[in-house]
Amino acid sequence: MTKATASLPPDLHQWVTRHVSSMDTAAVTDASWPRGDSRVWHVHTSHNKVFVKLYPSTEKYEREVMGCEHATRALAADEAPHLLATDPERPAVILSALPGRVVRGLPLEQAEEQQVHQLAGDLLRRWHDAPEPISDIEHQRIMASVTAQADEAATILDRLGDQLSPAEQDLVRDIARDLPGLAQALPLAYRHGDYSPRNWLWNPEPTPGHHSLIDFEESAPGLPVEDLVWLCGAAWPTRPDLRDAFLTGYGQPLSSTEQRALVLLTARLGVSYLSTGLTKTDTVLIDRGRTVLQHMVHTPR
Structure with missing residues (x-):
């Protein structure tokens, strides 16, 4: 770093x-x-x-x-x-x-990487379980944010639909139609806001190793499942072992409502990447958006 x-x-x-x-x-x-x-x-x-x-x-x-x-x-x-x-x-x-190094980019063996993700799941569960008061105004802000994401997906579908596969079009249509209602059915908590390996620290010594967390400038009340979006889009599609390790640490499987909301939130981010990339002719964002969408099409929801 x-x-x-x-x-x-x-x-x-x-x-x-x-x-x-x-x-x-x-x-x-x-x-x-x-x-x-x-x-x-x-x-x-x-x-x-x-x-x-x-x-x-x-x-x-x-x-x-x-x-x-x-x-x-x-x-x-x-x-x-x-x-x-x-x-x-x-x-x-x-x-x-804090002791340790940023996890992103560390050359970890598979077993050690699974251990890190399991500890990350355990830490996030305790983060989410610690109560914080959420005012009516905050609740309205959260729901308005989710509605805005759904509206963005609908706008992008109208503008870029011909550049999406039929399965991707169906997925983006699901975002626009279903995401606000799913959010209403989910619990709220204090979320980290940028929960990914770039904000995890890992210190392998002393055994069995120590995991810690940094960077709270995106933290705020919200949907707990939002903290899983990066993992769902970038890590879990090609590393289901890390998903299993993380959820083992988290201590409970995702409910069907949480799983569907997670896929739709992740796909929303992917289609937003794609839209921005096409607008700015940014091949990195275009590739990232298409990859996320392709993964989410094949992720159970």
């Missing part, structure tokens, strides 16, 4: 200095994701290892703070970073560092 030696912006450096000792000898590296909006730095001093995160909006900052607070209630102390300092004016936070 760490990319290159860097320096903090001067005003941010002054703020961090008030909270982190030995900043005069700190080693700073840029740890930002290539396509992310937030800026992240790893700061390593003789006394501390921390991450400094600068957000593009107050909303993402507030979600990170609330996500960290939720993690303290839902997870063990070493399974998520701790807030060491916050500044809503910048907006920025300082987070404790």
